[in-house]
Amino acid sequence: MERPKIQVVVRKRPLSAREIRKSQTDIVSVDSITSLTVKEEKLKVDLTKYIEGHNFIFDHVFDQEVTNEEIYRVCVEPLISAAFDRTKITCFAYGQTGSGKTYTMMGEKNIPGLYIMAAEDVFKTLNKKSMGLKAYVSFYEIYCNKLHDLLNERQQLFAREDAKQNVNIIGLKEWGVSSVEDLMKVIDFGLSVRMVGVTGANDESSRSHAVLQISLKNGNKLHGKVSFIDLAGSERGADTIDNCKQTRIDGAEINKSLLALKECIRALDQDKRHTPFRGSILTQVLKDSFVGRCRTVMIANVSPSSLNCEHTLNSLRYADRVKELRKVNKPMKKEDSLADALMLPRQPSNTVRQTKPIVSVPPQEIIKSTLKAPSLSKESSHSAPSIFKNPDVIAKYLSPNWQAKSEKDLQEMSEGHERLINLILSEEEDLINSHRNHIDTMVGIVKDEMTILHEVDQPGSDVDEYISALKIMLENKLNSIKEIQNKLDTFTAHLKTEEEISRKFYKLQTEVLDRN
Numbered sequence: 001m002e003r004p005k006i007q008v009v010v011r012k013r014p015l016s017a018r019e020i021r022k023s024q025t026d027i028v029s030v031d032s033i034t035s036l037t038v039k040e041e042k043l044k045v046d047l048t049k050y051i052e053g054h055n056f057i058f059d060h061v062f063d064q065e066v067t068n069e070e071i072y073r074v075c076v077e078p079l080i081s082a083a084f085d086r087t088k089i090t091c092f093a094y095g096q097t098g099s100g101k102t103y104t105m106m107g108e109k110n111i112p113g114l115y116i117m118a119a120e121d122v123f124k125t126l127n128k129k130s131m132g133l134k135a136y137v138s139f140y141e142i143y144c145n146k147l148h149d150l151l152n153e154r155q156q157l158f159a160r161e162d163a164k165q166n167v168n169i170i171g172l173k174e175w176g177v178s179s180v181e182d183l184m185k186v187i188d189f190g191l192s193v194r195m196v197g198v199t200g201a202n203d204e205s206s207r208s209h210a211v212l213q214i215s216l217k218n219g220n221k222l223h224g225k226v227s228f229i230d231l232a233g234s235e236r237g238a239d240t241i242d243n244c245k246q247t248r249i250d251g252a253e254i255n256k257s258l259l260a261l262k263e264c265i266r267a268l269d270q271d272k273r274h275t276p277f278r279g280s281i282l283t284q285v286l287k288d289s290f291v292g293r294c295r296t297v298m299i300a301n302v303s304p305s306s307l308n309c310e311h312t313l314n315s316l317r318y319a320d321r322v323k324e325l326r327k328v329n330k331p332m333k334k335e336d337s338l339a340d341a342l343m344l345p346r347q348p349s350n351t352v353r354q355t356k357p358i359v360s361v362p363p364q365e366i367i368k369s370t371l372k373a374p375s376l377s378k379e380s381s382h383s384a385p386s387i388f389k390n391p392d393v394i395a396k397y398l399s400p401n402w403q404a405k406s407e408k409d410l411q412e413m414s415e416g417h418e419r420l421i422n423l424i425l426s427e428e429e430d431l432i433n434s435h436r437n438h439i440d441t442m443v444g445i446v447k448d449e450m451t452i453l454h455e456v457d458q459p460g461s462d463v464d465e466y467i468s469a470l471k472i473m474l475e476n477k478l479n480s481i482k483e484i485q486n487k488l489d490t491f492t493a494h495l496k497t498e499e500e501i502s503r504k505f506y507k508l509q510t511e512v513l514d515r516n
């Protein structure tokens with residue numbers, strides 16, 4: 001059977017001594033080699049405490065005992081031979097700061113990381129097969145949306161797309177290496193440059209994506225490539241609400257790049273004609289990992305600590321979305337089902353709930369609070385990124401009168417298209433988050449409805465109060481549906497525009513290139 005193009009695996013790290021000292025508990029249980037459960041502590045509307053188990057299934061799940069070597073054997077080793085068969089192999093480490101990305105990719109003192117094991121196998125094969133191939137290594141990082149060469153004094157680099165649509169990184173140093181020892185020296189140097197970073201603070205490394213590539217070349221011609229990408233801390237995307245402007249901008253860039261990455265991997269998996277690699281500088285420089293013959297492994301690293309529950313769930317949801325569309329007609333996930341959310345007696349067996357009453361809120365209070373403050377979506381409404389205030393202007397490119405006469409026109413269209421992709425990426429994430437909030441809102445309202453219904457059944461109840469509360473609850477439901485419906489309509493309209501623009505762009509591009 002053909003190996004899937006994408007493999008999504010999860011690695012749970014052990015609790016650190018510090019976390020144990022601070023009495024943080026392990027909330028991630030690895031149930032089998034493909035599934036895990038996150039036990040989240042939650043409060044019901046009536047302030048009862050309970051544990052909600054979120055179950056996830058991946059291609060492989062590694063627990064805290066698993067070594068880098070075992071991960072290498074399962075995820076990377078089977079792909080190395082493909083690199084000698086003109087395939088681009090890419091391995092991503094994703095996860096929040098401190099979840100073990102660098103430990104996995106680069107290793108630590110006396111603990112080799114995945115890249116070193118891959119290099120050993122690459123050199124073994126090179127020595128065995130005399131194919132006239134030579135190995136070159138490059139190592140750079142993307143920090144504040146700029147490329148820096150870690151093997152050349154952090155010199156700033158620029159990515160350019162040539163006429164054949166290949167993306168080249170101008171000035172990137174590639175070092176010829178002929179043994180693992182050579183390679184280790186070069187990479188240790190790059191790592192030490194990375195650690196120092198711009199300000200020297202450790203915080204900085206989690207804000208950059210590090211890209212380490214081993215290229216196999218026949219003369220000047222690229223034959224195969226193995227890339228290891230230690231991504232920026234996934235939670236850094238949330239820095240968009242930070243007070244400092246620069247931090248906010250960096251956060252937005254990280255967010256954009258992680259969203260674009262997800263889209264590119266999914267496009268690769270679905271053999272889509274169009275890969276939205278222009279969505280960020282990260283996906284742009286990794287373009288050749290998303291087109292043609294490629295194999296990708298995404299390792300989602302998670303912390304087991306109770307304190308990191310939200311980030312862990314976010315990382316797993318992201319990883320789940322990367323692989324989700326591979327399955328056609330995927331059954332509705334248990335954790336999302338309304339019956340589950342409503343806590344009806346038909347509980348799925350993998351959802352664990354331990355109910356511990358703390359305070360019980362009297363039904364009258366629920367009625368009062370409904371009358372005072374109708375609880376709508378928790379989330380603030382989505383606002384488009386400032387770079388794209390009026391998405392409809394892009395529609396001008398679809399007018400039959402608009403034709404690209406020159407490469408400059410094409411460039412203008414491509415930039416408009418890129419802005420539209422950015423908007424779509426953020427809208428998609430917003431829609432999914434809003435949908436989750438919508439379900440929470442609905443569940444909250446249904447529970448409130450059940451409470452007032454129970455209340456009105458009691459002798460001597462106040463029907464007027466019941467009517468007012470019910471009216472508000474129904475209005476809230478309608479508003480919540482309208483809100484999500486509007487987002488869905490806008491999103492699907494933009495998707496349609498993007499597809500049409502993309503089609504027209506490639507047609508015009510061929511015409512312009514043929515003309516010149």
Ligand SMILES: Nc1ncnc2c1ncn2[C@@H]1O[C@H](COP(=O)(O)OP(=O)(O)OP(=O)(O)O)[C@@H](O)[C@H]1O
Pocket residue numbers: 012013014016064095096097098099100101102103104108205206232233301
């Ligand atoms: N599987 C593991 N076994 C033992 N220790 C681990 C493991 N994974 C991570 N650690 C330890 O956890 C700490 C954080 O790991 P690491 O630096 O790799 O995180 P990171 O995700 O790369 O963080 P950042 O995004 O900040 O660079 C390190 O001290 C590392 O030694």
